[in-house]
Amino acid sequence: MAQKTNTFATFNAVGNREELADAIYRISPEETPFVSSIGKGKAESVMPEWQTDALAAAANNKVEQGNESTVVAISPTVRVGNRTQISEKVFGITGTQEAVDKAGRKSEVAYQTAKKMVELKRDVEYAAINNTTAIAAASGVAPQARGLAGWLKTNSLQATDGAAPDPITNTAPTDGTTRVLTEDMIKDAQQKAWEQGGNPTLLLTPSGLRAKVSSFAGAATKFEKAESKVTTATVEVYVGDFGRLKIINSRYNRARDVFGIEPDRFKLLTLRAMKRTPLAKTGDSENYMINTEWTLKSEQEAASFAIRDLKAA
Structure with missing residues (x-):
């Protein structure tokens, strides 16, 4: 039915107030597992x-009576290291924007500072997982820390045409032809880590492989909570012959990589903590830099494992 003649509608009005919720809603994920x-x-x-x-290696160590001992050569320790990486976010706010009455925040500078710090934390998570080599700082070259993908060599399972990384020689892994992830791969990787003395407890899994992992026989039984009438359609733990792995959804894993880690064997080392620093004022605006300098320490990469070159089906 048409609008009645001469009735006054909102689209004819001039003085109606706008309605803007006094909140800002973000959908972007913030977790960094x-x-x-x-x-x-x-x-x-x-x-x-x-x-x-x-x-x-353990052996049947025995000598005869009156044995004349022979000095055996000692294997030296292995010296390893990593480069620090500088990660930063920069933003500027005009004097006018900071002064006006705003919805959802009192200070634009404070809001953007909090937002950029969350973004920076996610950037560190991404690099700490995916960086494959350490890069030294040089003129025109930004330094880079080696991430998880570049540390895990000893227990690395990849396609036959792929290659594991070598953190000692600072060599990146080589991608091979993708193959379907199987439960036997996880069992094999767990066993290899255990035989080295490791005890991986977290399985970092990209979204495309999550359902595949949940379908494995070793995944904890799905259950139904009768009181809440809620059926759990996924699993949180994989139980294998060589330990339990808590399955963690990792948004920043490459779609082709799964990592089983022993968290106690890694440390995030910070040279400069995350901090907001004002930049030079050149006009009617406030400019800020938020940065941090960090690296990833792997105390013993052989305690964890990587399964690479994967697909769900």
Whole structure:
């Protein structure tokens, strides 16, 4: 039915107030499961270094009576390290925008500071998982920290035409032909890590492989809560012959990688903590930089595992 002649509608009016909710809603994910699960420490240089070692393989150690001992050569420790990486966010706010009455926040500077810090934390998570090599700072070259993908060598399962990384020689992994993820791959990787003395407890899984992992026989039984009439359609734990893996949905894993980690063997080392710094004022605006300098320490990469070159089907 048509509008009655000469009735006054909102679209004819001039003085109606606008309605804007006094809140700002974000959909972007903020969780950082890898960085949040590992230890924290302090870096004191742009290339922290540490040493790793391993015991000789166990054997039936016996000698005859009156044995004249022979001195056996000692294997030296392995010296490893990583480069620090500088991550930053920069923003500017005009004097007018900071002064006007705003919905959802009192201060634009404060709101953008909080937002950029969350973004920066996500950037660190992404790099700490996916960076494959350490890069030294040079003129025109930004330094880079080696991430999880570049540390896990010993227990790395990849396609036959792929290659594992080598953190000692700072060599990146080579992608191979993707193959379907199977439960046997997880069992094999768990066993390899256990035989090295590791105890991986977290399985970082990209979204495209999550349902595949949930379908494995070793995944904890789905259950129904009668009191709430809610059926759990997924699993949170994979139980294998060599331990339990808490399945963690990792938004920043590459779609082709799954990582089983022992969190106690990794540390996020910070040379410079996250901080907001005012930049030079050149006009009617306030400019700020938020940055941090960090690196990823792997105390013993052989305690964890990587399964690479994967697809769901």
